[in-house]
Amino acid sequence: MNARTAALDAVVFGVDIQSGDVRGDAPSYALAVFDGESIERDVVSYRKLRRQIDSEVPAIVATDNMYELAENKDALVHFLGSLPDETKLVQVTGAEQPEPLSRVASRHGVPYGKDPMKEAEAAARLAAANVGQEVTAFTDRTEVKVARGRSTGGGGGWSEDRFTRRIHGSVKKRAREVESALEDAGLDYEKEVTEKYGGFANAIFTVEARPGEIPVASERSGDTRVEIERVRRDGIEFRPLAKRRDHVLVGIDPGTTTAVAVVGLDGEVLDVLSTRTADTAAVIEWIIERGRPIIVAADVTPMPETVEKIRRSFDAAGWKPDRDLPVDTKKHRTREEGYDNDHERDALAAALAAYDDHAEQFERVATKVPPQYEVGTVLARVVANEESVETVLADLTDDDGDEEDDETEHTERELTEEEKQIKRLKARVERLEGHVDDLQETIQEKDDQLDEYERKLSEAKREERREARKRREVTRLERKNDQLERDVAEKDERIEELEGKLERLKALWKLDHSNFADVSEKRAGLVSVKVVEQFTKDAIEAAEESFGLVEDDVILLRDASGAGRSTAERLAEVNPRVVLRNGGLSDVADRVLFEADIPVAPAEMVTVQEVDELAVARETEVEDAIEDWQERARERERERTGEMVDQLISEHRAGEIE
Numbered sequence: 001m002n003a004r005t006a007a008l009d010a011v012v013f014g015v016d017i018q019s020g021d022v023r024g025d026a027p028s029y030a031l032a033v034f035d036g037e038s039i040e041r042d043v044v045s046y047r048k049l050r051r052q053i054d055s056e057v058p059a060i061v062a063t064d065n066m067y068e069l070a071e072n073k074d075a076l077v078h079f080l081g082s083l084p085d086e087t088k089l090v091q092v093t094g095a096e097q098p099e100p101l102s103r104v105a106s107r108h109g110v111p112y113g114k115d116p117m118k119e120a121e122a123a124a125r126l127a128a129a130n131v132g133q134e135v136t137a138f139t140d141r142t143e144v145k146v147a148r149g150r151s152t153g154g155g156g157g158w159s160e161d162r163f164t165r166r167i168h169g170s171v172k173k174r175a176r177e178v179e180s181a182l183e184d185a186g187l188d189y190e191k192e193v194t195e196k197y198g199g200f201a202n203a204i205f206t207v208e209a210r211p212g213e214i215p216v217a218s219e220r221s222g223d224t225r226v227e228i229e230r231v232r233r234d235g236i237e238f239r240p241l242a243k244r245r246d247h248v249l250v251g252i253d254p255g256t257t258t259a260v261a262v263v264g265l266d267g268e269v270l271d272v273l274s275t276r277t278a279d280t281a282a283v284i285e286w287i288i289e290r291g292r293p294i295i296v297a298a299d300v301t302p303m304p305e306t307v308e309k310i311r312r313s314f315d316a317a318g319w320k321p322d323r324d325l326p327v328d329t330k331k332h333r334t335r336e337e338g339y340d341n342d343h344e345r346d347a348l349a350a351a352l353a354a355y356d357d358h359a360e361q362f363e364r365v366a367t368k369v370p371p372q373y374e375v376g377t378v379l380a381r382v383v384a385n386e387e388s389v390e391t392v393l394a395d396l397t398d399d400d401g402d403e404e405d406d407e408t409e410h411t412e413r414e415l416t417e418e419e420k421q422i423k424r425l426k427a428r429v430e431r432l433e434g435h436v437d438d439l440q441e442t443i444q445e446k447d448d449q450l451d452e453y454e455r456k457l458s459e460a461k462r463e464e465r466r467e468a469r470k471r472r473e474v475t476r477l478e479r480k481n482d483q484l485e486r487d488v489a490e491k492d493e494r495i496e497e498l499e500g501k502l503e504r505l506k507a508l509w510k511l512d513h514s515n516f517a518d519v520s521e522k523r524a525g526l527v528s529v530k531v532v533e534q535f536t537k538d539a540i541e542a543a544e545e546s547f548g549l550v551e552d553d554v555i556l557l558r559d560a561s562g563a564g565r566s567t568a569e570r571l572a573e574v575n576p577r578v579v580l581r582n583g584g585l586s587d588v589a590d591r592v593l594f595e596a597d598i599p600v601a602p603a604e605m606v607t608v609q610e611v612d613e614l615a616v617a618r619e620t621e622v623e624d625a626i627e628d629w630q631e632r633a634r635e636r637e638r639e640r641t642g643e644m645v646d647q648l649i650s651e652h653r654a655g656e657i658e
Helices: 046-056 073-082 101-107 116-128 160-184 280-288 305-314 327-333 342-368 375-385 389-408 417-513 537-546 565-574 587-595 619-657
Strands: 012-019 028-034 039-045 060-063 088-091 133-148 189-196 199-207 219-221 224-240 247-253 258-264 269-275 292-297 317-319 526-532 554-557 578-581 600-602 608-611 614-618
Touching (some): 028 046, 028 116, 039 046, 060 116, 224 417, 247 375, 258 342, 269 342, 292 305, 292 375, 305 317, 327 342, 342 375, 342 389, 375 389, 526 537, 526 619, 537 565, 565 587, 578 619, 614 619
Parallel strands (some): 060 088, 526 554, 554 578, 578 600
Antiparallel strands (some): 012 028, 189 199, 247 258, 608 614
């Protein structure tokens, strides 16, 4: 498996101070840009280094001392906060107590020189090989703050209360927009708002994402401002680039669905996998990522060929039961472990049964191994090669002894008892320190496992958010489709209504234009009546637009009261055959229609039958109404003529008297 960092898919910057001091005004830096194959070298100022980091966005900025880039912890935190999201700061010489760069480079076979450019190149190559500790001061959470963009102390012509209310309302509106954007992106967040008069004074969203994943940018616009800041850790923390791989036991259940279980030397279940798609090579790579197997186990006898193939690839010992493990036994042994299906259960049962079979051997070996040696290394040789513990320790001691002989072959005198005692105590201290280191590495490994579980949980949450976004989009489209279907149904109803109206208008047109020669006996003697709701210009215009008003129409005024001269003149322009009225006409309207020679009759004189907007009446009743008006008109004309004659006589007599 390739253990190189993903940085080689991008670029690694190796940095070492060339001249000056970061606490001074103008430090310069040796910069080595490594892409996995070639090295580019340059000497740059601090400002140019920062610009180049921002423009090229390297995967790693590597240095042997992080305080060559910042004068103190606060400045270092500021530097880390200004790096692009994709860029890590790595101290290749270790964490809180770094080693000399020369020693680290020698241990990993990396060229080294005391020249700053050589040190920068060594740092880049080491980081590219996953050597060093990532320096971090921030979590993967981000705080998005929406707040007032200006003071509420005055409004420039506004009253202070009104001005304050407007600003707080703007903050509330912008906060809702930010919340909607986070919802659309499917991000998990917590919200805390401070309500004030008219809206919000501020709203703080703590988002489970890095700034680059958030669809909102820092801005200041009028009454509001948006600030984005990653959540700080309590202090500076270090994370190893490379993960240590301990010795483990592996159980495998092959088949259409392959299941693999990894168990530690203490019997703790570390990980379980089941897959229908991964081939043997992919399964081997998955195991490599989780440890170095010393035993590969199966739950059946004989060992399946696939399990044997994987065992040989690790040169590990094999384990199989005397007879196939019963289902009840497997269920009982795995009852306290988590698994998703029977295949994972069988793989777990095989690994745990192998551990049970070797548990006493593991304990005996562990008691014989001195603190300075790794128990897993000894166990691997004892179990796989069937060597004795003493043989393995002697072999390891001989290797150490050769180095000690090289260091002490020029001793000129024999050590005193006191010096020997001091040497023995120093050796014991070194062994204890080595044991402490092993324990610290174990703790670090557990921390790494927790980080891995957190990463998987984060990935699962992201996947769930993606699925949630898909579901929301499907729901939105379904709602839109339902709305469109309702619109179509409404339009169909409207079309049906208009088609009915069209048929009625056609019937009315036939009544208007028929010579009654072709009309059935039922319709003979009928005339269409056009209804105007009120004697107003608007009602006349509405009737004109709806079904048209033409000369010789029979018009029914449903409410004839209130019309003035202009309204009466508008109706007179139509020149209807007769006007049937409900209610009385005003004197002005009556006079205008009379002078226009338009018959007006009470609606009670004619029987009008209505269907929706259409109406008909009998021709005979209409003619009777017209004749009645004509008689009344002649009488009215005679009265009018008599009044004029009387007026003329009165005026003539008045002239004679004068």
